[in-house]
Amino acid sequence: MNNYTGKAIIIPLLASLFLFSYTPLCSAEILEYITPSKNSSPVDLVFDRKGILWFTEINTNKIGRLDPVEVQPGSTKGIREFSLPLPDSEPQYIAVDHQDRIWFSERKGNRIGLLNPENGEIKEFAVPTLNSEPHHIAIDQDGIVWFTEFFGNKIGRLDPSSGELKEFQVKTPGGSPHDLAIDKKGRIWFSMGGVFFAGRFEGKIGRLDPSTGEMVEYEIPPKDSVPHGIAIDDDGNVWFTQMFSNKVAKLIPQDGEPKIIEYLLPEKRVRPHDLVLDKSGSVWFTELHGNSIGRLEISKAQAGKSAGFQEFPIPTKDSHPHGIAVDKDGGIWFTEMGGFFQGRFRDRIGKVVP
Secondary structure (H helix, E strand, C coil), rough: CEEEEEEEECCCCCHHHEEEEEECCCCCEEEECCCCCCCEEEEEEEEECCEEEEEEEECCCEEEEEEECCCCCCCCCCCCEEEEECCCCCCCEEEEEECCCCCCEEEEEEEEEEEECCCEEEEEEEECCCCCEEEEEEEECCCCCCEECCCCEEEECCCCCCCCCEECCCCCCCCCEEEEEEEHHHHCCEEEEHHHHEEEEEEEEEEEEECCCCEEEEECCCHCEEEEEEECCCCCCCEEEECCEEEEEEECCCCCCCEEEEEEECCCCCEEEEEEEEEEEEEEEEECCCEEEEEEHHHHHCCCCCCCCCEEEEECCCCCCCEECCCCCCCCCECCCCCHHHCHHHHHHHHEEE
């Protein structure tokens, strides 16, 4: 396996706030739907091909199913839940394969789970590395399941047809890979922010080529920027949040070192978390501490400035929005996790209606 670390080319930020131009808090209707289980702390969510929304409930050990046609704001109507077979598994991140089967990571259970939506049956696959804390999960074009191991410091590969599970060690000790996305060439891009909540930082974006095993890592200064959520656009550009630097950034792959363009959020310390790209040319993201949903209109964005940003406040206080997804009509959905790790829970799924 050939591993090396590169330094990305960064377009510097303009430091003077009076140069920034942005659209402030915006008026948009936020609809909220309540999970049947109280204090469920939903984390991540994804749509299947039929338009059904699936989500994880880390605190109540369940997978949720929401039918957008049946739900009503402020109620539990149209939402079903599936309990995991083993207690305290803490399902965290979720994905849907080409057969509309539901895959999810179990933070405390150290397993990858598979839910058959037709009969509710759940199958689980143990991660070889103990206490690896599997995080984000994605499915490639061949149906292979890829996931990050936050404490295992690895990228995992699960073949559903055989059950074989293989792991790729990342080069940086303590890199703690969190999110991942797969480009059109089948390469795995992932974010590494270190164990940031313990003050141990690693600001990097990594890339794994499954065909060769080659691992590349690019530095994202400063070291405590904490690259977090990640997504890839149709041109192959890698978008990611920098949770502690308060930015949304774009990595442009090219020969040699990639170019990185950064966009500074207008409000301080809102902690941009997960993000998603819509078809109209916007980047949407959750603001973990800002209690808002953010939007960056790419056509209006300017490097080093806050032009093109909008923020949509969430009605529920301290909702701590986490996962985010876009439906086939361009609707933006998100989870309200609450301060789960501090024992403060929420139990809602939200939707932005501009």
